[in-house]
Amino acid sequence: MELVSQALAGDRLALARLLSLVENGGDGAQDAVAALYPHTGSAHIVGVTGAPGTGKSTLVNQLARAIRAADTTVGVVAVDPSSPFSGGALLGDRVRMRDLAGDAGVFIRSMASRGCLGGLARATGDAVKVLDAAGFDVILVETVGAGQAEVDIAQAAHTTIVIEAPGLGDEVQALKAGLLEIADVLVVNKADRLGAANAVRALEMVIDRSAPQPEEPSAWRPPILQTVALDGSGVPELLAAVAEHRAYLDASGKWDSWTLARVESELMDTLRQMSLDRVLSRVGPDQMADWVARVAAREVDVYAAAREIVGASR
Amino acid sequence: MELVSQALAGDRLALARLLSLVENGGDGAQDAVAALYPHTGSAHIVGVTGAPGTGKSTLVNQLARAIRAADTTVGVVAVDPSSPFSGGALLGDRVRMRDLAGDAGVFIRSMASRGCLGGLARATGDAVKVLDAAGFDVILVETVGAGQAEVDIAQAAHTTIVIEAPGLGDEVQALKAGLLEIADVLVVNKADRLGAANAVRALEMVIDRSAPQPEEPSAWRPPILQTVALDGSGVPELLAAVAEHRAYLDASGKWDSWTLARVESELMDTLRQMSLDRVLSRVGPDQMADWVARVAAREVDVYAAAREIVGASR
Numbered sequence: 001m002e003l004v005s006q007a008l009a010g011d012r013l014a015l016a017r018l019l020s021l022v023e024n025g026g027d028g029a030q031d032a033v034a035a036l037y038p039h040t041g042s043a044h045i046v047g048v049t050g051a052p053g054t055g056k057s058t059l060v061n062q063l064a065r066a067i068r069a070a071d072t073t074v075g076v077v078a079v080d081p082s083s084p085f086s087g088g089a090l091l092g093d094r095v096r097m098r099d100l101a102g103d104a105g106v107f108i109r110s111m112a113s114r115g116c117l118g119g120l121a122r123a124t125g126d127a128v129k130v131l132d133a134a135g136f137d138v139i140l141v142e143t144v145g146a147g148q149a150e151v152d153i154a155q156a157a158h159t160t161i162v163i164e165a166p167g168l169g170d171e172v173q174a175l176k177a178g179l180l181e182i183a184d185v186l187v188v189n190k191a192d193r194l195g196a197a198n199a200v201r202a203l204e205m206v207i208d209r210s211a212p213q214p215e216e217p218s219a220w221r222p223p224i225l226q227t228v229a230l231d232g233s234g235v236p237e238l239l240a241a242v243a244e245h246r247a248y249l250d251a252s253g254k255w256d257s258w259t260l261a262r263v264e265s266e267l268m269d270t271l272r273q274m275s276l277d278r279v280l281s282r283v284g285p286d287q288m289a290d291w292v293a294r295v296a297a298r299e300v301d302v303y304a305a306a307r308e309i310v311g312a313s314r
Numbered sequence: 315m316e317l318v319s320q321a322l323a324g325d326r327l328a329l330a331r332l333l334s335l336v337e338n339g340g341d342g343a344q345d346a347v348a349a350l351y352p353h354t355g356s357a358h359i360v361g362v363t364g365a366p367g368t369g370k371s372t373l374v375n376q377l378a379r380a381i382r383a384a385d386t387t388v389g390v391v392a393v394d395p396s397s398p399f400s401g402g403a404l405l406g407d408r409v410r411m412r413d414l415a416g417d418a419g420v421f422i423r424s425m426a427s428r429g430c431l432g433g434l435a436r437a438t439g440d441a442v443k444v445l446d447a448a449g450f451d452v453i454l455v456e457t458v459g460a461g462q463a464e465v466d467i468a469q470a471a472h473t474t475i476v477i478e479a480p481g482l483g484d485e486v487q488a489l490k491a492g493l494l495e496i497a498d499v500l501v502v503n504k505a506d507r508l509g510a511a512n513a514v515r516a517l518e519m520v521i522d523r524s525a526p527q528p529e530e531p532s533a534w535r536p537p538i539l540q541t542v543a544l545d546g547s548g549v550p551e552l553l554a555a556v557a558e559h560r561a562y563l564d565a566s567g568k569w570d571s572w573t574l575a576r577v578e579s580e581l582m583d584t585l586r587q588m589s590l591d592r593v594l595s596r597v598g599p600d601q602m603a604d605w606v607a608r609v610a611a612r613e614v615d616v617y618a619a620a621r622e623i624v625g626a627s628r
Contacts, residue, residue, distance in 0.1 A: 275589035
């Protein structure tokens with residue numbers, strides 16, 4: 001596939017077009033993924049997630065700069081619709097991102113307008129594959145981390161950074177509770193603010209409670225780092241923690257088990273959509289409309305209708 | 315099905331058990347939904363969604379009280395994991411909910427721990443059906459409204475209330491932008507705070523931009539209400555707006571088109587899962603593990619593997 005060869009050879013326009021192709025799905029996307037898939041598997045995929053107001057986007061920007069300063073390349077996939085990378089912020093701080101523009105070692109892609117949910121996870125996974133095949137060393141996937149979809153996407157990363165900040169409201173605090181479970185690296189951003197030390201202490205207590213058991217002494221204990229994304233304080237230490245987690249994954253064999261789990265999850269999602277498509281192509285729109293009308297009229301319930309359509313018996 | 319008969323006859327313990335049964339899914343859930351489905355279709359399903367920090371849960375509580383005061387019954391399904399209804403809040407303001415306890419005209423159900431995403435939407439839809447069949451006049455579905463999943467669940471309501479509040483951060487503001495599109499009724503809560511008038515004006519501008527076109531003079535224009543959930547100010551007006559929207563749905567025929575769209579969406583989701591289950595039962599776990607290993611080794615890509623497993627040709 002010529003587009004794939006061009007993109008893999010470093011043609012940025014081809015890369016952008018290839019990303020659009022795989023994001024749109026369909027046969028074209030499948031052919032492209034088939035062509036680029038053998039080239040994937042080297043990138044370190046890093047999810048960055050946090051509740052609104054934690055300064056996540058600014059930190060992603062700083063991380064990208066630090067990765068570049070270490071002479072490694074970086075792709076950014078912004079899934080958060082409120083991210084300035086996605087152009088979704090009302091008060092555009094996209095300005096901040098300008099210092100990354102024009103650098104061939106950086107590629108930023110927004111997934112803001114990917115429509116339906118299942119589609120978003122698939123499109124994000126395929127966009128990451130494209131950037132992986134194109135040779136980017138690290139791929140940062142930014143998600144807002146509220147809602148199960150974002151958590152799922154964040155978990156589709158080798159390393160998940162969860163960002164907190166002092167002084168957010170109680171509801172935001174509660175939102176974050178679910179995120180702690182998926183964190184490999186914890187960050188208290190805005191660490192120059194009142195309450196940062198308290199936030200770190202609270203996180204330490206949570207981590208201690210779920211600390212490695214004696215029978216599993218080699219397990220990873222998520223470090224808690226403090227950053228001030230606005231001036232870059234603590235960002236080198238954060239990058240070091242991310243590198244340390246990658247070394248841990250390699251040494252423990254978890255890099256490989258991650259790959260298996262990730263492939264299984266993608267295969268299930270693909271099977272789910274493909275088998276539905278097959279059923280729908282057999283039934284046809286008129287017959288489907290009939291079924292919908294009968295269910296709406298309470299003549300039959302949705303499960304019984306689905307069983308008849310699939311031709312399944314229990 | 316005896317459990318269904320008991321729950322529909324007003325047995326609260328049976329109702330709780332029936333809710334657990336349908337939430338857990340599987341054959342038992344399908345049998346229960348089949349038995350109760352003919353009794354559904356009367357309840358007014360009202361989604362209540364808003365970004366963290368808007369005071370959403372407190373407002374849901376006040377709305378439930380106001381509905382009871384009007385001598386109608388109310389079910390609450392809390393999907394938000396940070397909701398005090400779900401017991402998920404770190405600082406438990408569950409205390410506030412106690413004034414609803416012990417009233418047979420109220421039933422509160424938390425969906426906090428429903429696991430995977432597709433499962434959550436299905437479980438929520440089925441829980442709403444149970445409360446609908448059990449005769450609750452209004453069913454409030456509370457979601458955090460961040461992330462596509464929550465938006466999808468909020469849209470599975472006849473009437474969607476979107477809650478805003480003055481003085482939240484920019485990122486939270488941006489999050490809310492996507493919610494405006496699905497709002498039937500807009501609420502600026504914490505209306506006693508500085509900035510409430512500005513928030514209302516900002517919302518009015520957004521609404522004006524997407525105002526009904528001349529060729530569609532009968533379209534619904536989302537009203538913007540101001541509330542102070544802590545003391546209940548504005549809650550009667552909010553309830554009146556919800557009733558007005560229901561009258562609009564009835565008069566315009568949109569109640570029926572909503573039902574058709576909802577059934578279609580549920581049927582698709584059910585077909586997707588059922589057709590996957592059929593494929594998996596045919597392939598078996600050993601063969602699936604082989605496929606996963608081959609994809610992980612980059613011998614074949616995920617789409618090609620899925621096509622072979624489904625037995626589909628392109």
